[in-house]
Amino acid sequence: MTQAPVLDVKELKTSFFSSDGEVPAVDNISFSVNKGEILGIVGESGCGKSVTSLSIMKLIPQPPGKIVGGEILLNGEDIVPASEKRMREIRGNDIAMIFQEPMTSLNPLFTIGNQLVEGIILHKKVNKKEAFKIGVEMLKLVGLPRAEQIMKEYPHQLSGGMRQRVMIAMALSCDPKLLIADEPTTALDVTIQAQILSLMKNLNKKLDTAIIMITHDLGVVAEVCQRVIVMYAGKVVEEASVRDIFKNPKHPYTVGLLESIPDVREKKERLYSIPGNVPKPGAIKQGCRFAARCANVHDRCFVEDPPLYKAADGHHVRCFLHAAGGEN
Amino acid sequence: MELSTNKEMQVPIEPAEEKAVSPWLEAWRSFRKNKLAVIGTFIVLFFVLLAIFAPYIAPEGINEQKLTTSDRLQAPSSEYWFGTDDFGRDVFSRVVYGSRISLWVGFLAVIGSIVIGCLLGIVAGYYGKWVDSVISRFFDILLAFPSILLAIAIVAVLGPSLRNALIAIAIINIPNFGRLIRSRVLSVKQEEFIMAAKAVGMKNSRILFHHVMPNSIAPIIVQGTLAIATAIIEAAALGFLGLGAEAPNPEWGKMLSDARAFLTQAPWTLFFPGLAIVLTVLGFNLMGDGLRDALDPRMKN
Numbered sequence: 001m002t003q004a005p006v007l008d009v010k011e012l013k014t015s016f017f018s019s020d021g022e023v024p025a026v027d028n029i030s031f032s033v034n035k036g037e038i039l040g041i042v043g044e045s046g047c048g049k050s051v052t053s054l055s056i057m058k059l060i061p062q063p064p065g066k067i068v069g070g071e072i073l074l075n076g077e078d079i080v081p082a083s084e085k086r087m088r089e090i091r092g093n094d095i096a097m098i099f100q101e102p103m104t105s106l107n108p109l110f111t112i113g114n115q116l117v118e119g120i121i122l123h124k125k126v127n128k129k130e131a132f133k134i135g136v137e138m139l140k141l142v143g144l145p146r147a148e149q150i151m152k153e154y155p156h157q158l159s160g161g162m163r164q165r166v167m168i169a170m171a172l173s174c175d176p177k178l179l180i181a182d183e184p185t186t187a188l189d190v191t192i193q194a195q196i197l198s199l200m201k202n203l204n205k206k207l208d209t210a211i212i213m214i215t216h217d218l219g220v221v222a223e224v225c226q227r228v229i230v231m232y233a234g235k236v237v238e239e240a241s242v243r244d245i246f247k248n249p250k251h252p253y254t255v256g257l258l259e260s261i262p263d264v265r266e267k268k269e270r271l272y273s274i275p276g277n278v279p280k281p282g283a284i285k286q287g288c289r290f291a292a293r294c295a296n297v298h299d300r301c302f303v304e305d306p307p308l309y310k311a312a313d314g315h316h317v318r319c320f321l322h323a324a325g326g327e328n
Numbered sequence: 329m330e331l332s333t334n335k336e337m338q339v340p341i342e343p344a345e346e347k348a349v350s351p352w353l354e355a356w357r358s359f360r361k362n363k364l365a366v367i368g369t370f371i372v373l374f375f376v377l378l379a380i381f382a383p384y385i386a387p388e389g390i391n392e393q394k395l396t397t398s399d400r401l402q403a404p405s406s407e408y409w410f411g412t413d414d415f416g417r418d419v420f421s422r423v424v425y426g427s428r429i430s431l432w433v434g435f436l437a438v439i440g441s442i443v444i445g446c447l448l449g450i451v452a453g454y455y456g457k458w459v460d461s462v463i464s465r466f467f468d469i470l471l472a473f474p475s476i477l478l479a480i481a482i483v484a485v486l487g488p489s490l491r492n493a494l495i496a497i498a499i500i501n502i503p504n505f506g507r508l509i510r511s512r513v514l515s516v517k518q519e520e521f522i523m524a525a526k527a528v529g530m531k532n533s534r535i536l537f538h539h540v541m542p543n544s545i546a547p548i549i550v551q552g553t554l555a556i557a558t559a560i561i562e563a564a565a566l567g568f569l570g571l572g573a574e575a576p577n578p579e580w581g582k583m584l585s586d587a588r589a590f591l592t593q594a595p596w597t598l599f600f601p602g603l604a605i606v607l608t609v610l611g612f613n614l615m616g617d618g619l620r621d622a623l624d625p626r627m628k629n
Contacts, residue, residue, distance in 0.1 A: 088529040093529060105520045105523075
């Protein structure tokens with residue numbers, strides 16, 4: 001914690017403007033990612049995870065989306081007001097991103113090598129031959145056999161797991177300081193998931209790249225992350241180390257999430273599920289956003305929006321139940 | 329016997345290694361299997377060769393008039409394969425030379441409308457917003473007119489000639505290509521690899537020409553082939569109306585219109601240019617359908 005963080009997001013607010021007016025998809029969230037750290041962002045579908053990551057890349061489709069407020073400090077530089085030209089330098093070079101669907105993240109008409117080399121030439125001052133060499137090395141690094149041959153193949157000839165490896169190779173080919181992985185294993189089957197996760201963990205150690213792991217799978221979080229942010233309806237509801245989240249979850253939502261994980265050791269008749277759905281962004285104007293689904297709800301929750309309370313060192317919770325620790 | 333077993337042993341066990349096959353090569357393979365498409369291609373190829381080697385194939389020039397009665401309006405014979413017209417000109421030679429004009433007009437007009445239509449369509453689809461509105465309304469306006477009427481109007485303004493007919497045909501086909509590629513760009517734009525390309529830090533123009541365009545080109549090729557057929561018909565129609573090729577030029581539509589007067593006396597003067605038009609158009613249509621099946625399996629049926 002002594003070093004300056006690679007990424008420091010401060011009170012980021014991203015809204016979408018529709019005919020119904022402004023809908024905040026990400027509402028005043030703050031977090032930071034330290035050098036070499038793997039941070040998990042967890043939440044149900046539609047809670048603003050992907051919007052957060054696209055905001056950091058500044059790839060929010062605009063219109064209707066817009067970063068309305070806050071700062072995104074990348075190595076101390078605020079990129080919210082940065083020009084599109086500057087962003088192009090940053091993307092791929094400083095921040096790279098891998099997507100959920102490896103099947104569609106590669107252009108079907110070009111060879112792997114073609115696409116891999118393209119990005120390398122864009123950011124590194126190298127010629128085609130050198131770029132090809134770097135590409136082959138990257139493919140070897142992500143554990144693909146017969147790398148030279150794969151460079152000449154088309155995406156449809158590779159399996160999902162291999163394509164995701166290619167995507168990771170592509171993302172890491174310019175030594176970014178930060179890698180945003182938006183549900184990188186969701187579309188893969190379980191065995192491949194484990195491989196990809198351990199690959200990312202190894203690369204994180206080897207290259208010292210900070211990773212933001214966006215997922216809805218708490219298993220993935222337990223596997224690779226060091227710190228976790230739990231998001232709900234566009235807000236951070238809990239932030240803690242992985243250990244604390246699993247051993248000592250504070251927010252009723254986190255508790256609910258953990259309870260809904262099937263456990264092999266126990267045979268339950270029914271799995272626990274949190275009642276209700278994630279509210280539509282902007283639907284709740286007043287009070288805690290989780291109040292309607294919360295098991296420990298008070299009258300106060302419907303009126304006031306709780307701030308982020310400090311539960312322990314490095315453990316923050318947005319819930320009145322933990323107000324004792326004082327406001328953060 | 330021993331030798332042969334030895335040989336077999338020596339063959340290294342190679343894993344069923346898939347050779348890198350480009351999507352284009354794959355399309356070609358499935359195209360080859362389609363009999364009708366191959367027939368269409370041969371017809372097109374036949375006319376293209378006819379056009380290229382016209383001076384060697386045609387026994388006479390396009391305007392060698394023989395005004396003696398014995399040579400005028402002669403029925404097909406060993407001397408005049410397709411007979412002669414009212415000026416005693418060899419219809420076969422004129423049909424052969426006519427293929428030059430028709431194919432030339434067809435290709436050039438379509439290439440023109442593809443280039444302009446694609447540029448407008450890509451810009452409209454990719455940048456969206458008001459650019460899209462302006463360009464799309466322009467397409468709508470062009471499409472609001474019946475195409476042949478619009479072509480006639482354009483030729484009427486520019487003056488009747490083959491070149492102006494070509495320009496008119498190119499213009500009336502622009503919205504077809506423009507709208508096609510615009511819709512294609514709109515759907516390709518949503519693909520994740522475009523987002524991935526942006527995430528790597530690629531410029532808009534590069535994404536446009538390197539990622540969006542190649543993925544939009546297949547339907548353009550299909551539509552282009554089919555459009556050549558329509559362009560040939562349109563050129564013939566304009567020629568028939570006297571708005572295309574001028575007098576001695578053996579444009580097929582013009583030949584039809586000249587032959588009208590002798591329909592009962594000398595039907596061959598009408599039949600052969602007509603047959604040429606039908607065959608060429610059929611060839612392009614078959615080829616275009618085959619290309620569609622090969623390049624864009626979703627569009628089948």
